[in-house]
Amino acid sequence: MxxxxxxxxxxxxxxxxxxxxxxxxxxxSANLFAQIDAKMTDYVAELLSLDHAAAKKLQKELYHEQGTTLAGLMARYDINPDDFLLRVHDLDYSPIxxxxxxxxxxxxxxxxxxxxxxxxxxxxxxxxxxxxxxxxxxxxxxxxxxxxxxxxxxxxxxxxxxxxxxxxxxxxxxxxxxxxxxxxxxxxxxxxxxxxxxxxxxxxxxxxxxxxxxxxxxxxxxxxxxxxxxxxxxxxxx
The missing domain is CATH 3.40.50.1000 (HAD superfamily/HAD-like)
Incomplete structure (x- = not known):
């Protein structure tokens, strides 16, 4: 550097x-990612019938393994990527x-x-x-x-x-x-x-x-x- x-x-x-x-x-500080992060956790919880804590843990595990939660879900599970992207980017943009x-x-x-x-x-x-x-x-x-x-x-x-x-x-x-x-x-x-x-x-x-x-x-x-x-x-x- x-x-x-x-x-x-x-x-x-x-x-x-x-x-x-x-x-x-x-x-x-706009913290849009907090919204995205929460929606990804909800997606994982719903997909695999997990409670919030377990879904959050798995989400982070998938992120570490593949670089994004989406890549991790696609590697392990048969998900529709378009549906995932649509749901996790349904955000409140007012902080921007x-x-x-x-x-x-x-x-x-x-x-x-x-x-x-x-x-x-x-x-x-x-x-x-x-x-x-x-x-x-x-x-x-x-x-x-x-x-x-x-x-x-x-x-x-x-x-x-x-x-x-x-x-x-x-x-x-x-x-x-x-x-x-x-x-x-x-x-x-x-x-x-x-x-x-x-x-x-x-x-x-x-x-x-x-x-x-x-x-x-x-x-x-x-x-x-x-x-x-x-x-x-x-x-x-x-």
Whole structure:
């Protein structure tokens, strides 16, 4: 991990900007994931006739084994992924506030911009619309486009790059989970970990936290908007 502050020169080669969605483009304090997490637990409980505690334990076990609860359920049980995605993303989006300054910072970046999420497209579209930033992205690459293979699986990134003809060595990726930056780093991307503000208590469960992946992180920021402003090309005067 570099201790050098970001500058336009460090990102001058970047022509593609890739953003995770949840807890990256909106603040972790919005805590949408608490809703998703609860709905996943309810889904597991109903599917297997488990009580809440047992369903929660199994959900986390599946997450650890396969990277997402959906992947774990598909590996062990014959479930309908479309039904799962529809149910767990039936959310109250009122905690998401419009972020016009973030939108301006994204719009000012040179080149192409994408959302790459382990969620589904409708969830990403609803969230980005609420933020007021949807129009700034060329496309959303979701779990369905990845053929239900989630980050951090290398093949998911390969499918994303191939679909959009992206050169990893000329891209930057922004994520809230360091383990999802391992493959981007090997592909030559600039990697940026987005974390909660330093005075904000993280809302994630312990199982979400990443330790041991700092070598894959080039930069860390607790203010995505300001970071994007910092790395934008300096206008030529005159």
């Amino acid at each position: 570099t201790h050098t502050p970001p500058s336009p020169e460090h990102f001058a080669h970047v022509e593609t900007w890739i953003f995770d969605l949840d807890n990256t483009l909106y603040p972790r 506030e419009a972020a016009p300054e973030l939108g301006e910072a994204i719009a000012a970046l040179p080149g192409r911009k994408f959302i790459f999420t382990n969620g589904d497209r409708p969830h990403a579209e609803r969230t980005a619309t609420k933020l007021g930033i949807l129009e700034h992205f060329e496309d959303i690459f979701d779990i369905v486009a990845a053929e239900l293979l989630p980050k951090p699986a290398a093949l998911a990134y390969d499918r994303f790059l191939a679909r959009h003809g992206i050169d990893g060595s000329r891209a930057a990726m922004f994520e809230d989970l360091a383990r999802n930056l391992v493959v981007p780093k090997t592909l030559g991307m600039k990697t940026v970990l987005v974390v909660p503000p330093s005075l904000e208590e993280p809302l994630a469960d312990v199982w979400e936290k990443d330790a041991g992946f700092t070598d894959e992180v080039d930069y860390v920021t607790d203010d995505l908007t300001n970071f994007l402003r910092t790395v934008q090309p300096t206008p030529v005067s005159g």
